[in-house]
Amino acid sequence: MSDEAVKQVPGSNRFLRRVVLIGIVVVATCLLILVMIPTLLVATGLGPSIFLNHERYRSISPDGQYEVKIYRRADFPAFDILDPSGTITIDIRKTGALGAFNAIEFQLHEMDELLEPELEWTSTEVTIDEIDFHNEYRFVLRFPGQ
Secondary structure (H helix, E strand, O other): OOOOOOOOOOOHHHHHHHHHHHHHHHHHHHHHHHHHHHHHHHHHOOOOHHHOOEEEEEEEOOOOOEEEEEEEEEOOOOOOOOOOOEEEEEEEEEOOOOOOOEEEEEEEOOHHHEOOOEEEEOOOEEEEEOOEOOOOOEEEEEOOOO
16 A cells, blocks of 8 residues: 555544544543432432431430430441441430430441440439440530520
8 A cells, every 4th residue: 555545634633632532521521420429319318318317316304304316327428338437416305396405416437336325314414425335425415594
């Protein structure tokens, strides 16, 4: 074959570059969408319910006026699939009330470290001890007006 037989069509290099560039943009966009799907599902509430608060423990005061509720949820993104980190929310409210008047949130390194806590009720507050395996957390939640 002579050099004249293998002539390039004018602009074919430019066309090839455009095709490759468009292909890269399409692949990158598809990967970005694929990576964002879990985030979008969790953000909209359509994702797995593990990322929502679940009541794990409840205790009512000896006089029946107050109750402590402890909620657990997995943190997102959950980097460790088998035992992700989690957020614990402890709140105190009037028995049967919808909203809490005092609440605490804290992180657990592993979500399954949550234990059934020891509660000590007094006339002005509730003390919560031994809530997880590794840390010696001690929380004191006061009743309203105290």
